[in-house]
Amino acid sequence: MNVKLRVWRQASTKVEGCFEEYEARDLNPNMSFLEMLDVVNEDLTLSGKEPIAFEHDCREGICGSCSLMIDGEPHGPENKVASCQTYMRSFQDGDVITVEPFRSRAFPVLRDLIIDRSSFDRIIQRGGFISVSTGSAPDANAILVSKDSADTAMDAAACIGCGACVAACKNSSAMLFVSAKAAHLNSLPQGRTEKMSVS
Amino acid sequence: MALNSNIPTGPLANKWDNYKAGSKLVAPNNKRKFEVIVVGTGLAGASAAASLAELGYKVKSFSYHDSPRRAHSVAAQGGINAAKNYRNDGDSIHRLFYDTIKGGDFRAREANVYRLAQVSVNIIDQCAAQGVPFAREYGGMLDNRSFGGAQVSRTFYARGQTGQQLLLGAYQALSRQIGLGAVESYLRHEMLDLVTVNGHAKGIVTRNLATGEIKTFAADAVVLATGGYGNLWYLSTYGRLSNATAIWRAHKRGAYLANPCYTQIHPTCIPVSGDYQSKLTLMSESLRNDGRVWVPKKKEDTGKTPSSIKEEDRDYFLERKYPSYGNLAPRDISSRSAKEVCDEGRGVGPGGLGVYLDFADSIQRLGQHKIEERYGNLFDIYKEITGENAYEQPMRIYPAIHYTMGGTLGGLRLDDNLPGLFVIGEANFSDHGANRLGASALMQGLADGYFVLPYTINNYLAATKEKRPSTTQSEFTSTEKESRDKLGTMLGINGKRTVNSFHKELGKIMWDYCGMARDKAGLQKALELIPALREEFWSNVNVPGDGEEINQSLEKAGRVADFLELGELVCRDALEREESCGGHFRTEHQTEEGEALRHDDRFAFVSAWEYGNGSGPKLHQEPLVYEEVQMSQRSYK
Numbered sequence A: 001m002n003v004k005l006r007v008w009r010q011a012s013t014k015v016e017g018c019f020e021e022y023e024a025r026d027l028n029p030n031m032s033f034l035e036m037l038d039v040v041n042e043d044l045t046l047s048g049k050e051p052i053a054f055e056h057d058c059r060e061g062i063c064g065s066c067s068l069m070i071d072g073e074p075h076g077p078e079n080k081v082a083s084c085q086t087y088m089r090s091f092q093d094g095d096v097i098t099v100e101p102f103r104s105r106a107f108p109v110l111r112d113l114i115i116d117r118s119s120f121d122r123i124i125q126r127g128g129f130i131s132v133s134t135g136s137a138p139d140a141n142a143i144l145v146s147k148d149s150a151d152t153a154m155d156a157a158a159c160i161g162c163g164a165c166v167a168a169c170k171n172s173s174a175m176l177f178v179s180a181k182a183a184h185l186n187s188l189p190q191g192r193t194e195k196m197s198v199s
Numbered sequence B: 001m002a003l004n005s006n007i008p009t010g011p012l013a014n015k016w017d018n019y020k021a022g023s024k025l026v027a028p029n030n031k032r033k034f035e036v037i038v039v040g041t042g043l044a045g046a047s048a049a050a051s052l053a054e055l056g057y058k059v060k061s062f063s064y065h066d067s068p069r070r071a072h073s074v075a076a077q078g079g080i081n082a083a084k085n086y087r088n089d090g091d092s093i094h095r096l097f098y099d100t101i102k103g104g105d106f107r108a109r110e111a112n113v114y115r116l117a118q119v120s121v122n123i124i125d126q127c128a129a130q131g132v133p134f135a136r137e138y139g140g141m142l143d144n145r146s147f148g149g150a151q152v153s154r155t156f157y158a159r160g161q162t163g164q165q166l167l168l169g170a171y172q173a174l175s176r177q178i179g180l181g182a183v184e185s186y187l188r189h190e191m192l193d194l195v196t197v198n199g200h201a202k203g204i205v206t207r208n209l210a211t212g213e214i215k216t217f218a219a220d221a222v223v224l225a226t227g228g229y230g231n232l233w234y235l236s237t238y239g240r241l242s243n244a245t246a247i248w249r250a251h252k253r254g255a256y257l258a259n260p261c262y263t264q265i266h267p268t269c270i271p272v273s274g275d276y277q278s279k280l281t282l283m284s285e286s287l288r289n290d291g292r293v294w295v296p297k298k299k300e301d302t303g304k305t306p307s308s309i310k311e312e313d314r315d316y317f318l319e320r321k322y323p324s325y326g327n328l329a330p331r332d333i334s335s336r337s338a339k340e341v342c343d344e345g346r347g348v349g350p351g352g353l354g355v356y357l358d359f360a361d362s363i364q365r366l367g368q369h370k371i372e373e374r375y376g377n378l379f380d381i382y383k384e385i386t387g388e389n390a391y392e393q394p395m396r397i398y399p400a401i402h403y404t405m406g407g408t409l410g411g412l413r414l415d416d417n418l419p420g421l422f423v424i425g426e427a428n429f430s431d432h433g434a435n436r437l438g439a440s441a442l443m444q445g446l447a448d449g450y451f452v453l454p455y456t457i458n459n460y461l462a463a464t465k466e467k468r469p470s471t472t473q474s475e476f477t478s479t480e481k482e483s484r485d486k487l488g489t490m491l492g493i494n495g496k497r498t499v500n501s502f503h504k505e506l507g508k509i510m511w512d513y514c515g516m517a518r519d520k521a522g523l524q525k526a527l528e529l530i531p532a533l534r535e536e537f538w539s540n541v542n543v544p545g546d547g548e549e550i551n552q553s554l555e556k557a558g559r560v561a562d563f564l565e566l567g568e569l570v571c572r573d574a575l576e577r578e579e580s581c582g583g584h585f586r587t588e589h590q591t592e593e594g595e596a597l598r599h600d601d602r603f604a605f606v607s608a609w610e611y612g613n614g615s616g617p618k619l620h621q622e623p624l625v626y627e628e629v630q631m632s633q634r635s636y637k
């Protein structure tokens, strides 16, 4: 299959960016979206141009690095998957696909599709933890956690910290990210003593 | 230099306690006078940085990721081992120790492995207290599952995202210290080189990946927690960014690399589907608790839909060959068996490179919801990638590069051979011998960071006469210049091939000649091909852009340049080790039944390679002296 890409190119935070168009040809529908970008980048490099910068690592939806706005949707058309888990079979031959970075004032663009999400780290540093220093823990089974609570905590803790929630919100709010961490820690008895003392 | 592993005398069970009793301490009010660099924020690095800061040391933490939470540890799925014996099924520290030594095909150090088993129990306590949402039973107690190479259930897990949850625990502990000002965090900073002063590791050179700035940092000690180098094979289950630069640079500055050829090939990964493929996705080993591995008995059946193949026409080859461990035979053995049946032409799927992992029996026995609860996210991943529903038809799996047991040599104190350099987690040559058991890497990374390093770094800091240098010293300026020059050279070549094409070609050489089965002729061939490819790289690579900006091609070029050197050493190590052990399978050395054949009389040692400046690598041998267990032919039958 062949598709046409409109990709946001921006050399750095300090300069303005714009869309550029690229053809992506002879694609296999089983390619992931990022593998398609790899192919485009190889071509760009060989033709003496600079490849498109985008963030990625695990390429299996768990590290939260990839952060593409695809056709106006964070992570693209499929539900509940990251950009790296979006496959070309979700598109049609001949489609024009717009690729942008996640847009939010809290996430400045560093280059092309790469954004600065360090604000998320700062949120966690302000209290997204239970204060337990190494060596001081009681036996793990001394703290009983009901299966329901553990499951609820796990549902919330599964957040990959990619920032899609901020990108999707018109107000760029991080409430989903924050509430996921709060729900994780709140569902468990471990931090209760600390919670009582600070609230 | 004589190898020194600093293993105390005395009974195995007391060695770690004896070491601790004799080690020097740093008084609380003196700790803040020491600065420690920790490179890496995976399980090993984040747990180490947090724990050292809690103790009062001043810590600088580095990672090339944009957040500590993105380290490759986040991708671990299945679980973490610990000798808690909560199941009452006969587990003990000794049994975990023995399983690990045996699983490693008797090529690990006894004292290290015993220590690992000892501290394993503390790790679970620590993580549970941090709020890691481990799976629970209805009574509120922790749940367990089984992993390969063990006959007890000692694996703790958080659905299929155990690595993520353990990493978030460590990341949160680290974040707390960052928030308190006890850790300075340098993200998007890649370590390009190690700085040594008078033979001690005292600093690093970094490149700020966001700005291109090159800078040096000095410290009293340097900790590397930079993960494994499986991406040397190009296609692997690793995150795409994982690389060997930190440990390879440290090697070139004097740290020995141990057993670099010991590589783990994981039996259950989604098979390759095309040339564009950039990575291979693991399907956790835990699936082998409930999935049965099979291929058709007859070649003619390989093209048929699996459900149409009758029970008597299926070969459940692991259950057949290893009845007592069955589908939970260790990874090296399971991978080789899969390769064997595919080599016989009985493989399924594209190219015949796949075997079935079938859940039909378990779904019938337990119901689909139980399987969903246990592995739901894995079935989802499988569906996303292949478009197939594994509740209805068996998964197709094939082995892929997954873990490197080799790494920087360290003794019981970790820095025994290059003072001041502590290498932890997957980056060290570690405790897994020639094959790592499932769920033991998370255990080792956290053991090193939470409970080993905090007890060994003090010994160095309290005793060393080498104080923290200034970055204006010549050792710093000259190492920095070397890093700059290297980047400049790569940017200036303007050749005709992309960085990725070199990486891919190197990976293919490694997989063909130094993969699941290795032999003398193939390894010799690889040793001709790799230097030639390296030469071409340095004359024909094309690295676009410049160094003063985000430049992912430049980042990758530096990593591939180091892989091109490391690959040669890996093949040399594989060539010199004329025996089969664990994941290192030399076809010339196998039993009549096709199992790995060790030669303990000649190879019961750790291969420790010294970088030879110009003169080629030099091999040192650290004998493996077993006081507790008897080396024997592994049997999982």
Ligand SMILES: Cc1cc2nc3c(=O)[nH]c(=O)nc-3n(C[C@H](O)[C@H](O)[C@H](O)COP(=O)(O)OP(=O)(O)OC[C@H]3O[C@@H](n4cnc5c(N)ncnc54)[C@H](O)[C@@H]3O)c2cc1C
Pocket: B039, B040, B041, B042, B043, B044, B045, B062, B063, B064, B065, B068, B070, B071, B072, B073, B074, B075, B076, B077, B078, B079, B080, B081, B162, B163, B189, B190, B191, B192, B225, B226, B227, B228, B237, B238, B239, B242, B243, B245, B246, B282, B284, B402, B403, B424, B425, B426, B427, B438, B439, B440, B441, B442, B443, B445
């Ligand atoms: C898909 C998958 C599933 C797995 N599942 C399991 C499992 O269920 N159980 C189990 O026990 N093990 C599992 N493993 C193995 C285990 O996850 C790893 O061995 C372990 O997490 C490695 O941790 P680490 O802290 O040593 O390194 P990593 O997590 O790889 O972290 C490396 C860190 O170093 C940084 N870094 C590296 N080089 C540099 C540099 N030059 N400059 C700056 N920073 C640098 C990186 O940014 C990163 O922060 C799995 C592995 C994979 C690939």
Ligand code: FES
Pocket: A055, A056, A057, A058, A059, A060, A061, A062, A063, A064, A065, A066, A082, A083, A084, A085, A160
């Ligand atoms: S690359 Fe890790 S979530 Fe997409």
